[in-house]
Structures are given as C-alpha cells and as structure tokens.
Amino acid sequence: MSMGFVFEGGRVVDPAAGVDDVRDVVVAGGLIAGPEAAEGAERIDARGLVIAPGLVDLHTHLREPGDEHKETVATGTRAAAVGGYTAVAAMANTQPVADNAAVIQAVRELAAAAGLCEVHPVGAITKGLQGEQLAEMGEMVEAGVRVFSDDGHPVPTARLLRNALLYVKAFGGEVVLAEHAEDASLVEGGHMHEGVLSAALGVAGRPAEAEEIVVARDLALARATGGRIHLCHLSSARSVELVRRAKSEGVRVTAEVTPHHLTFTDEDLHTYEANLKVNPPLRSAEDRDALRAGLADGTIDAIATDHAPHAIEEKEAEFDRAPPGTIGLETALGAILTELVHPGRLPLSRALEALSTVPARILGAGDHGGPIEPGRPANLVVFDPDHAWVVEPPFASKGRNTAFLGRPLRGRVTHTVFRGALVVAEGKPTR
Amino acid sequence: MNEHLLSMHDLSATDVTRILDTAESFREVGTRVIKKVPALRGRTVVNFFLENSTRTRISFELAAKRLSADVINFSAGGSSVAKGESLKDTALTLQAMGADAIVIRHSSSGSPLQLTRWVDAHVLNAGDGTHEHPTQGLLDLYTMREKLGRIEGLRVGIVGDVLHSRVARSLSFGLVKMGAEVTLVGPPTLIPPDVSAWGVQVSYDIDGVLPKLDVCYVLRVQRERQRLEYFPSVREYARLFGITRDRVALMPEGGLIMHPGPMNRGVEIDSDVADLPRSVIEEQVTNGIAVRMALLFLLLGGGKGETA
Known part of the structure; x- marks a missing residue:
C-alpha cells in the first residue's frame, strides 16, 4: 500500500455530511483515511482551496463508439478529470447505439482502460433510438445500467413512454428514464429560442412550449405509473413551475439544468454564434432566472453539463447546419462559481450538492458524492475558488466548441482524486 | 458606412440617404448608349450565389460591369460546394484569388456575417435565408x-x-x-x-x-x-x-x-x-441596378478620385 497523501488546511465542503469546515483530508489505499494515516504521507498545501466530493455528471456525450473524430472515451474522461469529475453518465447516442449490453460493456472497458473517471453508460429506451420499439432494458439493467434515455429526442408517443415506465418497474424502483423534453413537431427545423431575436435574425424557432408540453406529458405519465422520470437540461421557466408542482404532489421526478442555460440567454446569439447553438435552446433572461431560482430551492436537483463535443469544421458550418451542443466538463465548476456562487445567488454547499451529491444518488454511483469520511472511496475534487482564468484552447476534450469561449471565469480545479489516485494535480492530468 | 452590407441595421438614416442619392446619379448611366463608367476598373467582384437566383445575380452582375469591375460568377451547382467543400474553404479560396467584394446569396441566415470572419473582401448580402435582403x-x-x-x-x-x-x-x-x-x-x-x-x-x-x-x-x-x-x-x-x-x-x-x-x-x-x-414592379428592377452600383461604388471606395 502506498503512503498516500494529505490535503492540509483546505476548506472541506461535504454536502452529504453537512460539513463546511477547515480540516485535513488524508487519502491512503484508495480510501479516505483517518488522521493516523497522515504520518509519512505526501503533504499537499490546500490552504485557500476547497475540498469536495468529486463531481458527477448525469449528462455527458463521450461519442465512442462511432464518432471518435468528436471525442473518445479516453479524451472525454480526461476532460472530466480536468473539470473535477470522478463519475459521468455517458449518453446512448453512439454508433452503434448503446441499446444492448455489448455496447454498454464496451464503453465500460474503454473507460477502465483510460482509468481517469468512472463511466456509467446510459442505455437507450428504444432500439436504435428510433422511438418505435423498446430496447432490451432488462439485459442492460443486468449489465449495471441504472439510467435510460433516448437523449436528443423525447420518447415520441405517450403510449410508448407509459409502457417503458411500467416495464422498468420489474427491475426495482431505482431505474430512471431520462427525457429530452422537446415536442418534435414544434421544433422541427428550428435552431434557437423562438422570440424577438429569432424573428429578427430570420432563424426558425424552438418555442418554450415545445418543452413544457413534453414536461407536462411526462409528469402525467410518471404520476400515473409511479415510475421515475428525470428531466434533462430544463430551459423554460414554466417547466420549472410544472416540476415544482409535481414534486409537491409526490410525483417521482428529478430534473437537471446545464451551466450554459444558467449563464446565457438567446440575446447572446445575435451574431449567430454556433457555439451557443444548443438543444433545448438558450432562452430569455426570465427563463434563466427561473432556472437559477429552481436550482436554489431544489426544484431542479442537479447541474449536468450536456457535454457535447463536435469537430471544428462541423461547428464552423452555416448556423442552421451546425450541430447543436457545447462542451462543458472543463468549465462547469468555474461557470457555476462565477455566475452563481461568487455573486451570492447560490450557496457553495448547494452548488456542490447539485454538482456531486444529488447526481451521484440519481445515477446510483455509490462511491461518489460524499460523505468524505474515513473508509469511503477517495473520489474528490480540490479547487481554488478564486483562481481567475479565461476559457480558451487547448482543452483536454477533443471538442473546442464551448459556449464559454473567451469568457473570464473565477474558480478552477487544482486536483482530482479518483479512486485514491491523483489523476489531476496542479490543474494538469497526471496520466 | 460600414465595411460590409449585411443588414439594414448596419446603416444609419444618413447612410441610406447617401446611398439613394448616389444611386440617383448612377441611374442615368443606364440610359446611355454606352452604359459604362470606369469607377471600379481593375477591381474584382465575385457573385457567390449558393442559392438559385436569376434576377438578383444578373442585377449585381450588370451593376459591377457598368462600373467596369471584373466580375466572376460562382454558383453552387457543379462547383466545389456541390462536391462538399465547406463555406469557409470556398471563402478562403475566393479570398486567395483576390476578390475585392463578395456578393453572397445563401439559404442560411447569418452566412454573410460568417463570411466576414474569414475574408478581407467587402461582403454584400444578396439575401440570406429568411434573415435579410438589404439591397x-x-x-x-x-x-x-x-x-x-x-x-x-x-x-x-x-x-x-x-x-x-x-x-x-x-x-x-x-x-x-x-x-x-x-x-x-x-x-x-x-x-x-x-x-x-x-x-x-x-x-x-x-x-x-x-x-x-x-x-x-x-x-x-x-x-x-x-x-x-x-x-x-x-x-x-x-x-x-x-x-x-x-x-x-x-x-x-x-x-x-x-x-x-x-x-x-x-x-x-x-x-x-x-x-x-x-x-x-418593373421600375423596381431597373432601380435595383443603380442602387447596387451605388453600393459597390461606396463600399469599394470608387469615389476616391474618380466620378461617375
């Protein structure tokens, strides 16, 4: 067993244990250790730094297999580690689609080989993401899948989603169906939020009601079946209100929001900036503010990146031809600190709860999300909350398509500890 | 006036009046037997039309020719674009060939603005998607x-x-x-x-x-x-x-x-x-040539030392 290392004098913020205190954290043998193990361990000065449970992303596109020109499991998990993540959920829209245990297993093996971050493959709800026939979810559950999603699109018909919600009840109550809530008929051909700016720019819109309609449908089905729905990347104020009410009525629903929806509005697209073209689209300032409020009061459970890498030439195409999406793993923490925590809109402990503890619980990633206590697996992020930097390449991700390009952020990861190993030190990957 | 004409929002009311007044003086050129002035001699105007258009392309072509510019017509069909070349690469090619002005028609809103990020030439929007058609x-x-x-x-x-x-x-x-x-x-x-x-x-x-x-x-x-x-x-x-x-x-x-x-x-x-x-409706077409002459003239700085 190695001698391990100790972070000395850091501020430990551990939402799972309700801790916010200056103390040393000792890591030895892959686990958090007691103070007795500090003797002889490597000492790392953590004064002025925050130590928290490693971040957990519910929504990552690693692109492999099939789109290795955009990202691979190796580059995507490296980006995750640099961003302070110790576990990510890899979306199913690969080629071939992750709609069977073989693809799930292949992604897991690629992740294990990279050794930078735990990868939880998300399984497709329908075969080939075609929205017609249920995928063999039982086989995938046996292979360890906990979250299923046809991300990119909602399950197209209420009947199919209802059956999916009922079907997975056979596998225990923890299986979650994650929905990309946008009504296909209302967003067809659309590329940005429908509003004043889309009308002036001559860009077909993706109206807010496209999301609200699917959110309302999904909540009704979750209520009727008792199944668990997770709503991906909420973008509209009324969606937040629908979720708030459903939760008060006991519907089993969780929701996530992305750093970019918490930061930008459709006004930022006035120069047809393709890096800000995302689905669902960036909406009005009122919508963004409602998302911030929903995150603060717990209506929105988690912050997820929707890390969506694309090749440069794909994003440099004409605005209506550029694929939607932004990378996000390397900027999420800095963006949340800059936009929400430093200005006093969100307590640091709630931010870390939404970035780590809650998503770990939804994902069933039991080794992650804290508490930071002796005997627990050592999955940690350490960051300097005041480090000022500007978002610019190079990135660990293959993608350079970041909505935050050129933006000054305050707060950056210094160390990431994954299964007791320093995979990032001094802000740089160690392997 | 700005370096490019991408949107009506690029122009002040004073700019608009100046363009219309300049067009007025070019209107007469079209009534001459020899419908040509030397204002843009030696300058190269590329008509970069990635969406079908007859009237606008011909109007721009006549406008540039009446100003004595060299005109190149580049259309989507049968071009490198049809072979899958990107807008950026095509733009860089036009740039390398020394285009002084690029007149672009494209089905995608915002593409003229994108073009300005890649080329030094003056860009004139000849219609982009459902966005604008300022000329x-x-x-x-x-x-x-x-x-x-x-x-x-x-x-x-x-x-x-x-x-x-x-x-x-x-x-x-x-x-x-x-x-x-x-x-x-x-x-x-x-x-x-x-x-x-x-x-x-x-x-x-x-x-x-x-x-x-x-x-x-x-x-x-x-x-x-x-x-x-x-x-x-x-x-x-x-x-x-x-x-x-x-x-x-x-x-x-x-x-x-x-x-x-x-x-x-x-x-x-x-x-x-x-x-x-x-x-x-026919007068609109005739006036289109004079207005486009005025825009090319003003954007390319043809006014310096030479007059219509």
Missing part, C-alpha cells in the same frame, strides 16, 4: 422616394408571408429607420411570433388597411407553405389576402403596388393588378 430593401426605398417624393411619413403595408421573407425584414427595418409607418398584413401563421421590437403595426385585415396605404408591398407566397399547414389552401389565401383589382380600388389615388418578384400571379397578386400603371 432589395434599398431599391424599394429608392423606388418609393422616386415615385412619391419622400419616405418619411409614408404609410406602407407589407402583405403576405412575412415570417419567411428576408425582403420584409430589410424593408421594414429600412422604412422604420427613415420614418415611415409600416403595417405587416397576413395570416397570423405567417407573421413572426414576436415583432414587438420592429416598430411596426400588425393587422390581419387587408381590407381595413388598404384605404390608409401609400404603398401596398406584396410578398411572394410560396405554394409550399400550404403543405406545411400555414394556411388551408391557395384559394383561401387569395380570397383573404390576395391583392385583387377590387382591393386595389380601396387604396388612395396614387398609391403604389410593389412586389419584389418573382410573382405568383393569382396567388398573392392578380395578373390585372400586376399590370396596372400604379404597380411599379
């Missing part, structure tokens, strides 16, 4: 000023498929900038959902609007919109919003009928209306 807007302003003596205070109705019309956007923005009163008229499905920032009125009642108009500007309505559920049938569209002879009779005397072309006779405009003396 059309300017030639329409020119035609109104020529026929009615002013733009300020004119009451202009823009009728039809405003939602998908780049002409409607450029013209509305230009008219409002110059102090005219604009009313957009059409079925609610074809009016953009939020025009609160445009400074215009909206009406769904063409018969109520026509008696108050100095100009009835009729937009092309594509039959395809029917398939996409914007209105039930061409017949019903024509009944509710088509500009017929009876409807023209509601307009004040001397009011103009305008259309950017190409017309769908029998849909948005009746044949006998298009051919009335008060419809100035």
Whole structure:
C-alpha cells in the first residue's frame, strides 16, 4: 500500500455530511483515511482551496463508439478529470447505439482502460433510438445500467413512454428514464429560442412550449405509473413551475439544468454564434432566472453539463447546419462559481450538492458524492475558488466548441482524486 | 458606412440617404448608349450565389460591369460546394484569388456575417435565408422616394408571408429607420411570433388597411407553405389576402403596388393588378441596378478620385 497523501488546511465542503469546515483530508489505499494515516504521507498545501466530493455528471456525450473524430472515451474522461469529475453518465447516442449490453460493456472497458473517471453508460429506451420499439432494458439493467434515455429526442408517443415506465418497474424502483423534453413537431427545423431575436435574425424557432408540453406529458405519465422520470437540461421557466408542482404532489421526478442555460440567454446569439447553438435552446433572461431560482430551492436537483463535443469544421458550418451542443466538463465548476456562487445567488454547499451529491444518488454511483469520511472511496475534487482564468484552447476534450469561449471565469480545479489516485494535480492530468 | 452590407441595421438614416442619392446619379448611366463608367476598373467582384437566383445575380452582375469591375460568377451547382467543400474553404479560396467584394446569396441566415470572419473582401448580402435582403430593401426605398417624393411619413403595408421573407425584414427595418409607418398584413401563421421590437403595426385585415396605404408591398407566397399547414389552401389565401383589382380600388389615388418578384400571379397578386400603371414592379428592377452600383461604388471606395 502506498503512503498516500494529505490535503492540509483546505476548506472541506461535504454536502452529504453537512460539513463546511477547515480540516485535513488524508487519502491512503484508495480510501479516505483517518488522521493516523497522515504520518509519512505526501503533504499537499490546500490552504485557500476547497475540498469536495468529486463531481458527477448525469449528462455527458463521450461519442465512442462511432464518432471518435468528436471525442473518445479516453479524451472525454480526461476532460472530466480536468473539470473535477470522478463519475459521468455517458449518453446512448453512439454508433452503434448503446441499446444492448455489448455496447454498454464496451464503453465500460474503454473507460477502465483510460482509468481517469468512472463511466456509467446510459442505455437507450428504444432500439436504435428510433422511438418505435423498446430496447432490451432488462439485459442492460443486468449489465449495471441504472439510467435510460433516448437523449436528443423525447420518447415520441405517450403510449410508448407509459409502457417503458411500467416495464422498468420489474427491475426495482431505482431505474430512471431520462427525457429530452422537446415536442418534435414544434421544433422541427428550428435552431434557437423562438422570440424577438429569432424573428429578427430570420432563424426558425424552438418555442418554450415545445418543452413544457413534453414536461407536462411526462409528469402525467410518471404520476400515473409511479415510475421515475428525470428531466434533462430544463430551459423554460414554466417547466420549472410544472416540476415544482409535481414534486409537491409526490410525483417521482428529478430534473437537471446545464451551466450554459444558467449563464446565457438567446440575446447572446445575435451574431449567430454556433457555439451557443444548443438543444433545448438558450432562452430569455426570465427563463434563466427561473432556472437559477429552481436550482436554489431544489426544484431542479442537479447541474449536468450536456457535454457535447463536435469537430471544428462541423461547428464552423452555416448556423442552421451546425450541430447543436457545447462542451462543458472543463468549465462547469468555474461557470457555476462565477455566475452563481461568487455573486451570492447560490450557496457553495448547494452548488456542490447539485454538482456531486444529488447526481451521484440519481445515477446510483455509490462511491461518489460524499460523505468524505474515513473508509469511503477517495473520489474528490480540490479547487481554488478564486483562481481567475479565461476559457480558451487547448482543452483536454477533443471538442473546442464551448459556449464559454473567451469568457473570464473565477474558480478552477487544482486536483482530482479518483479512486485514491491523483489523476489531476496542479490543474494538469497526471496520466 | 460600414465595411460590409449585411443588414439594414448596419446603416444609419444618413447612410441610406447617401446611398439613394448616389444611386440617383448612377441611374442615368443606364440610359446611355454606352452604359459604362470606369469607377471600379481593375477591381474584382465575385457573385457567390449558393442559392438559385436569376434576377438578383444578373442585377449585381450588370451593376459591377457598368462600373467596369471584373466580375466572376460562382454558383453552387457543379462547383466545389456541390462536391462538399465547406463555406469557409470556398471563402478562403475566393479570398486567395483576390476578390475585392463578395456578393453572397445563401439559404442560411447569418452566412454573410460568417463570411466576414474569414475574408478581407467587402461582403454584400444578396439575401440570406429568411434573415435579410438589404439591397432589395434599398431599391424599394429608392423606388418609393422616386415615385412619391419622400419616405418619411409614408404609410406602407407589407402583405403576405412575412415570417419567411428576408425582403420584409430589410424593408421594414429600412422604412422604420427613415420614418415611415409600416403595417405587416397576413395570416397570423405567417407573421413572426414576436415583432414587438420592429416598430411596426400588425393587422390581419387587408381590407381595413388598404384605404390608409401609400404603398401596398406584396410578398411572394410560396405554394409550399400550404403543405406545411400555414394556411388551408391557395384559394383561401387569395380570397383573404390576395391583392385583387377590387382591393386595389380601396387604396388612395396614387398609391403604389410593389412586389419584389418573382410573382405568383393569382396567388398573392392578380395578373390585372400586376399590370396596372400604379404597380411599379418593373421600375423596381431597373432601380435595383443603380442602387447596387451605388453600393459597390461606396463600399469599394470608387469615389476616391474618380466620378461617375
């Protein structure tokens, strides 16, 4: 067993244990250790730094297999580690689609080989993401899948989603169906939020009601079946209100929001900036503010990146031809600190709860999300909350398509500890 | 004036007046036996048309040629673009060939703005998607000023498929900038959902609007919109919003009928209306050449030392 290392004098913020205190954290043998193990361990000065449970992303596109020109499991998990993540959920829209245990297993093996971050493959709800026939979810559950999603699109018909919600009840109550809530008929051909700016720019819109309609449908089905729905990347104020009410009525629903929806509005697209073209689209300032409020009061459970890498030439195409999406793993923490925590809109402990503890619980990633206590697996992020930097390449991700390009952020990861190993030190990957 | 012409928003009211005044002086060139001046001799203008267009391309070509520029026509069909070359790579190629001005027509909104990030040449937007068509807007302003003596205070109705019309956007923005009163008229499905920032009125009642108009500007309505559920049938569209002879009779005397072309006779405009003396559709085409000459001249700095 190695001698391990100790972070000395850091501020430990551990939402799972309700801790916010200056103390040393000792890591030895892959686990958090007691103070007795500090003797002889490597000492790392953590004064002025925050130590928290490693971040957990519910929504990552690693692109492999099939789109290795955009990202691979190796580059995507490296980006995750640099961003302070110790576990990510890899979306199913690969080629071939992750709609069977073989693809799930292949992604897991690629992740294990990279050794930078735990990868939880998300399984497709329908075969080939075609929205017609249920995928063999039982086989995938046996292979360890906990979250299923046809991300990119909602399950197209209420009947199919209802059956999916009922079907997975056979596998225990923890299986979650994650929905990309946008009504296909209302967003067809659309590329940005429908509003004043889309009308002036001559860009077909993706109206807010496209999301609200699917959110309302999904909540009704979750209520009727008792199944668990997770709503991906909420973008509209009324969606937040629908979720708030459903939760008060006991519907089993969780929701996530992305750093970019918490930061930008459709006004930022006035120069047809393709890096800000995302689905669902960036909406009005009122919508963004409602998302911030929903995150603060717990209506929105988690912050997820929707890390969506694309090749440069794909994003440099004409605005209506550029694929939607932004990378996000390397900027999420800095963006949340800059936009929400430093200005006093969100307590640091709630931010870390939404970035780590809650998503770990939804994902069933039991080794992650804290508490930071002796005997627990050592999955940690350490960051300097005041480090000022500007978002610019190079990135660990293959993608350079970041909505935050050129933006000054305050707060950056210094160390990431994954299964007791320093995979990032001094802000740089160690392997 | 800016280095490029991408949108009506790039121009101040003073710029618009200067462009129209310059066009006035070029208008006469088109009436000469030898329709040519040496203003842009040695300069290269590329017509970069990635969407089919006949009238706009020919108009720009004539405008550049009458200024003695070298003109290259580059269209999508059979070009490197058809072989899958990206907009950026094609733009860099045009740049490397020494284009002084690139006139771009593209089906994607915003593509002229993108082009300016990659090339040093002056970029002129000849219509981008459903965004803008500023040279059309300017030639329409020119035609109104020529026929009615002013733009300020004119009451202009823009009728039809405003939602998908780049002409409607450029013209509305230009008219409002110059102090005219604009009313957009059409079925609610074809009016953009939020025009609160445009400074215009909206009406769904063409018969109520026509008696108050100095100009009835009729937009092309594509039959395809029917398939996409914007209105039930061409017949019903024509009944509710088509500009017929009876409807023209509601307009004040001397009011103009305008259309950017190409017309769908029998849909948005009746044949006998298009051919009335008060419809100035052919004059719009003629004026288009003079306005585009003025724009090329002003953007390329042809005014330095040489005159028309």
